[in-house]
Amino acid sequence: MPHLAVSGVHANYGALEVLHGISFDVDRGGIVSLVGPSGSGKSTVLRTLVGLTRATRGTVEIDGDVIDYRSARAIRAARDRMAIVFQQYNLFQNMTVLRNCTLAPVKIKRRPRSEVEAEARDLLALVGLADKADAYPDELSGGQQQRVAIARALALRPDILLLDEVTSALDPELVGEVLDTIRRLSDEGMTMLLVSHEMGFVREVSNAVVFMDAGRVVETGSPAQIFDAPRSDRARDFFGKVLRH
Amino acid sequence: MDYTWQFNVVWRNFDVLLQGAWLTFQLGVFAFAGGTLVGLIGAAIKTYGPLPARLLVDVYVVFITNTPALIQIYFLYFGLPEVGVRWSSEACVLIGLTLNAGAYLTLILRAGFLSVRTTEMEAGETLGMSRLQQIRYIVVPHIAKSIYPALANFFIVVLVMGTSVGALIGVDELTGTAINLSTVNYRWLEYFTVTAGLYVVLTLVASVGLALLGRWAFRVKARIV
Amino acid sequence: MERILAQAPDFFTPGNVGLLLEAAGLTLAMTVVGCGIGFALAFVLVYLRQTPGLWALPLRLICIAYVEVFRRIPFLVVIYLVLFFIQTVSTDASLFTIAVIAICLYAVAYTADIIRGGIESVPQTQVEAARAMNLGRLQTMIHVVLPQAWPVIVPPAIAFAVSFIKDTALVSQIGVFELTFRGKELNNQGFSGILVFGTIAMCYFILSFPLSLLGQYLENRLATPRGQRRARKLRRA
Numbered sequence: 001m002p003h004l005a006v007s008g009v010h011a012n013y014g015a016l017e018v019l020h021g022i023s024f025d026v027d028r029g030g031i032v033s034l035v036g037p038s039g040s041g042k043s044t045v046l047r048t049l050v051g052l053t054r055a056t057r058g059t060v061e062i063d064g065d066v067i068d069y070r071s072a073r074a075i076r077a078a079r080d081r082m083a084i085v086f087q088q089y090n091l092f093q094n095m096t097v098l099r100n101c102t103l104a105p106v107k108i109k110r111r112p113r114s115e116v117e118a119e120a121r122d123l124l125a126l127v128g129l130a131d132k133a134d135a136y137p138d139e140l141s142g143g144q145q146q147r148v149a150i151a152r153a154l155a156l157r158p159d160i161l162l163l164d165e166v167t168s169a170l171d172p173e174l175v176g177e178v179l180d181t182i183r184r185l186s187d188e189g190m191t192m193l194l195v196s197h198e199m200g201f202v203r204e205v206s207n208a209v210v211f212m213d214a215g216r217v218v219e220t221g222s223p224a225q226i227f228d229a230p231r232s233d234r235a236r237d238f239f240g241k242v243l244r245h
Numbered sequence: 246m247d248y249t250w251q252f253n254v255v256w257r258n259f260d261v262l263l264q265g266a267w268l269t270f271q272l273g274v275f276a277f278a279g280g281t282l283v284g285l286i287g288a289a290i291k292t293y294g295p296l297p298a299r300l301l302v303d304v305y306v307v308f309i310t311n312t313p314a315l316i317q318i319y320f321l322y323f324g325l326p327e328v329g330v331r332w333s334s335e336a337c338v339l340i341g342l343t344l345n346a347g348a349y350l351t352l353i354l355r356a357g358f359l360s361v362r363t364t365e366m367e368a369g370e371t372l373g374m375s376r377l378q379q380i381r382y383i384v385v386p387h388i389a390k391s392i393y394p395a396l397a398n399f400f401i402v403v404l405v406m407g408t409s410v411g412a413l414i415g416v417d418e419l420t421g422t423a424i425n426l427s428t429v430n431y432r433w434l435e436y437f438t439v440t441a442g443l444y445v446v447l448t449l450v451a452s453v454g455l456a457l458l459g460r461w462a463f464r465v466k467a468r469i470v
Numbered sequence: 471m472e473r474i475l476a477q478a479p480d481f482f483t484p485g486n487v488g489l490l491l492e493a494a495g496l497t498l499a500m501t502v503v504g505c506g507i508g509f510a511l512a513f514v515l516v517y518l519r520q521t522p523g524l525w526a527l528p529l530r531l532i533c534i535a536y537v538e539v540f541r542r543i544p545f546l547v548v549i550y551l552v553l554f555f556i557q558t559v560s561t562d563a564s565l566f567t568i569a570v571i572a573i574c575l576y577a578v579a580y581t582a583d584i585i586r587g588g589i590e591s592v593p594q595t596q597v598e599a600a601r602a603m604n605l606g607r608l609q610t611m612i613h614v615v616l617p618q619a620w621p622v623i624v625p626p627a628i629a630f631a632v633s634f635i636k637d638t639a640l641v642s643q644i645g646v647f648e649l650t651f652r653g654k655e656l657n658n659q660g661f662s663g664i665l666v667f668g669t670i671a672m673c674y675f676i677l678s679f680p681l682s683l684l685g686q687y688l689e690n691r692l693a694t695p696r697g698q699r700r701a702r703k704l705r706r707a
Contacts, residue, residue, distance in 0.1 A: 050602045079604045090599035094617040103613060104603040156603060248558045311678040312671040313639035315650060320671065323663030327473065401542070406637070409544030413643060420546050433554040441543045441551065448542040 001064050003028040003191045004049075004082075004160055009058030011048045018044050020215045021058065024208075026160070029189040033202040035226075036212035037238060042195040043087070045212075046162045049193075050084050051075035062159065083158035087165040089149040091137035097124065097148050098133040101155040109156075116155070123151040127181050143174030147181055154185075161185065163194040167201075199242055203227055211235045248434070255435045258426050262436075265422030266443050270451075272339060272411065272418055273404035279343035280403070281396075284350025291351065292358045302351065309348035315410050317341045322414045338411035338418075346403050353399060357392035389463045397455040401448050419443060474665045481661050481669075493652040494673050496566070500638050500648065504570045505631040508577025515578060516585045517611065533582075540579030546640050548572050553644050569641040569648075577634065581627050588623035589615055625689035632681045636674060649673050 002025035011019040019041050026032045034042040047053040048069075049060060055069040062081050068074040091100050101120035105111050124130050127147035137145055146166055153161060163182065167175045179201050186192065186205055196202050202209060202223065209226040211218045211234075218232050230236045255262075287306065290298045309317070318341035322334060332340065361384050369379040412421035419440060427436040519533035540548070552572040556563045592615050600610040642650035653670035657663050 052598050052602060076604055079602060084602050086595065086599060088595060090595045092596060092599070092614050092618075094614070104605060107609060107613065108604045152603075307679065308671075308675065310633075311636070311682065312674045313636035313650065315639040315642075316653070316667055316671045316674060319650075319653070319657075320663065320667040323657055324667050325664075327662055327664055405542060405544050409546045410640070412546060413640075420544055423547070424550075433550065434558065437547055437550045437554065441539075441547050444544060444547065445539055445542045 002026060002061075003030070003063060004193065005059075005061040005064075006045070006049070007059055007061075009045075009048060009060065010056045011044060011053050012056055013044075013053065017056070018053075018215050019048065019055075022212075022215075022217055023058075024210045024217060024220055026191055026193055027207065029191055030207040031186055031192045031194065031205050032208045032210060033206040033223075034193070034195045034210050034212055035197075035199070035202060036218070039214075040212040041215040042212055043164050044215075046084055046164050046193065046195060049162060050079055050082055052084075081159045082162055083153035083156045083160075084162040085146070085149045085153045085164060085166050087169055089137070089142075089145040089169075091145055091148055091152070093137055096134050096136055097129070097140070100137070100148060101152045105155055105157075120151070120155050123154050124148070126154075126184065127151045128177065141174060142170045143177050146170060146174075146178050150178070150181055150185075160191045160193065163192060163196075165195050165197065168197055197242075199227070199239075211238070213238070250435060251432060252435050252439070254430055254432050255426075255439050259439075261426060262419065262422055262440065262443060265417055265419040266447055268416070269404065269408045269418040269420075270447060272335075272342070272408040272416075273400070273451075276339055276342035276346055276407060277400050277403045279339070280346025280350045281354075283343060283347025284354045287347060287351030288354035288358050291355050306348045306351050309345055310352075314341065314345045314407060315413060317345055318410055318414060334411070334414045334416050337414060338408070338416050342403065342407045342410075346399070346407065349399060350396075353392055353395050354388075356395075357388035360391045361387050386463065393459050393463050397452070397459060400455065401451060404451060405444060405448060419447075474662050477662055477665055481656070481665055486656065489652055490649065490669070490673060493647060493649045494677060496646065497635060497638055497648040497674075498677060500566065500569050500573060500641065500646070501631060501635045504573025504638075505577045505581075505634055507570070508574040509581050509627055509631075511574065512578045512581040512585050515582045516589065517608075519582075519586070520589075520607075522607075537579045537582050540576060545572070545576055545637050546643065548576055549641055549644060565644055565646045568644065569638070569646045572641065573634065573638065576637075577630070580630055584626045584630065585619075585623055587626075588619035591622045592618045621692040624692055625685060628685040628688060629682070632678055632685055635678050635681070639674070 004026040006025070007023040009019055009022045010017060022041070022045055024032060034045060036042055044053055048055050051069055060067045060069070060078070062078070065077075067078045069078075091097075092103070095103065098117065098120055101123065102113065102116045105116040105120075106113050121130065121133060124133055127150055129144060129147055129151070132140060132144060132148070137148070140148065146169075150161075150163075150166070166182075167178050170178065175198070179198065182192070182194070182201075183205060194202075194206075204223075206223050208220060209223050210220045211226055211230070211232070213234050218234050219226065219230065226235065227239060230239060287302045290302050294302070318337055321332065321341050322337040325332065365383055365387065369383045374382065408418050409420040411418050412424055415421065417425065423436045423440040427433040515533050515536065519530055521529055549569070549572045552575065553568050556568050556571070589611075596614055596618065597610055600614045605613065638648060639650040642648060642654065645651065649670055653666050657666045
């Protein structure tokens with residue numbers, strides 16, 4: 001059974017349908033990457049999974065449990081199991097790095113603060129920011145903020161980590177530190193779904209690649225197959241442009 | 246609560262209330278117009294005047310904006326006769342409100358004056374405009390656009406908060422009329438409910454009018470509600 | 471002028487000065503209590519106004535209508551409405567209570583827009599991050615949005631309360647023994663109107679002016695920490 005199974009998902013922004021039936025699976029411990037031109041709906045897929053954009057049709061299953069996005073309780077359950085890291089980090093500006101990481105585990109999961117803090121410090125060490133626990137987000141560089149955002153997501157103890165273009169807001173020299181963090185997580189067996197423009201990285205870490213265009217999945221396959229031998233003209237055209245650079 | 250609402254008597258005197266509303270509107274318009282004149286002079290002095298004059302304007306603004314309009318009007322109505330200046334209650338309200346609004350409008354208009362950048366004037370100069378043309382085509386439209394919403398908002402404040410103060414020295418504007426009528430037959434709640442409704446209608450009409458005027462004259466998208 | 475000078479010794483007696491001090495205290499107390507409660511209730515109003523869902527549409531409309539209507543009615547009319555409404559339901563409410571309720575109803579409408587503006591100044595992405603972590607609407611508001619909206623909300627809210635000190639003059643009309651009421655009383659006792667209302671105006675000025683300066687100071691102080699942090703960051707970069 002796949003860890004995450006998405007099938008036939010439609011989603012709207014207001015009256016406009018932006019996803020027209022998205023389907024793909026992510027295996028336990030696997031990494032699936034969503035690639036495609038901007039505006040193709042990749043980020044919307046992640047937002048829909050955590051209920052920030054409302055799914056209108058289709059099903060999402062985690063370990064075989066169907067999530068009914070019409071029910072607030074089901075959305076809470078989904079958010080319990082999936083954590084999202086945003087392109088713009090979205091760290092809470094009014095809190096220290098440590099409190100960013102501990103807020104939800106303490107307030108929502110009602111775990112003891114001391115335990116959560118110890119774990120958060122371990123996670124900050126994992127992303128290489130053990131010494132920044134008491135700093136405020138706007139005292140950090142973009143790359144550091146993004147790594148904090150990953151630590152904050154991990155502090156929720158998610159089954160599945162969703163990463164939304166986590167390197168695209170960063171200066172090129174900061175991209176490496178974030179990619180290293182993701183590599184380390186994949187070594188530890190975390191199930192991840194990522195949206196990325198870093199084609200080299202996608203190719204290296206992904207088990208499967210989903211190519212999207214205009215709110216639809218155009219084709220799915222192994223990185224080698226998608227990048228080297230795309231079946232669709234749309235994908236061939238896209239990679240022809242992207243990979244040449 | 247076992248209160249029986251009786252609006253009949255209010256409807257019978259509705260035309261009197263409407264007359265009050267008309268006076269409220271007139272007072273609001275004249276006080277605002279006078280206040281704008283005072284404010285323009287004040288803002289011009291604050292921006293371009295000599296230091297003593299600027300200080301004088303500062304004292305005027307600080308003193309007026311930190312004391313109640315009601316006390317200012319009481320001062321005119323109960324105080325000035327002692328030195329031989331006897332104005333009717335209407336005149337006291339109008340003059341008091343004009344001076345009061347003038348202080349606030351000095352602040353609003355001054356912000357508008359400051360929002361004109363010298364580079365824009367210079368741009369006008371390079372286009373070969375005369376000083377007067379620069380003012381006509383650059384300064385005034387710019388100020389109008391940047392402060393029109395604040396002006397429109399302040400007009401509503403004068404129309405509502407300002408004019409109603411007149412009731413307390415016997416001016417028969419809307420609130421004063423409501424007080425007079427309800428003292429006669431004790432239907433206070435009914436009169437004041439209808440009066441409140443009339444104020445809402447009056448200000449809504451004014452807001453819509455101002456928004457349309459702004460859109461037509463200055464291409465300002467002022468919020469209506 | 472001679473009349474004022476002649477009356478001054480009789481006017482500034484310890485008794486009258488005490489009376490005015492007490493009245494000034496009452497003016498300040500009404501403003502603080504009324505605006506304070508109004509400010510707290512305005513948070514509730516803004517929160518209710520943001521209730522999502524179709525079922526809450528009437529609730530949202532009521533909240534919007536409340537703000538719009540109260541901003542269009544003179545405070546004096548609100549005072550009369552509250553006075554006569556309360557007197558029909560209860561006979562033992564004090565005039566001070568009635569004045570505070572009127573101030574409060576008014577303050578809710580005016581501060582609600584200030585609070586809403588502050589809340590809307592916090593980027594929606596902060597809210598989304600919180601919601602995605604399963605924080606509820608209220609928790610998001612308390613832990614994430616309000617702490618960031620605070621510097622935007624506090625200065626204009628204080629400015630509103632300070633400017634309302636002056637508007638409380640109108641409750642003299644229902645017989646609360648505040649500054650304006652005492653002024654009219656002394657004027658009726660035969661003291662010069664120039665002397666009395668000049669003095670009363672000074673009392674309001676002494677209450678209002680320092681507090682308005684405090685408001686401006688707070689505005690600057692609350693605005694700086696972020697700027698300083700940003701400046702540090704820029705230096706590093």
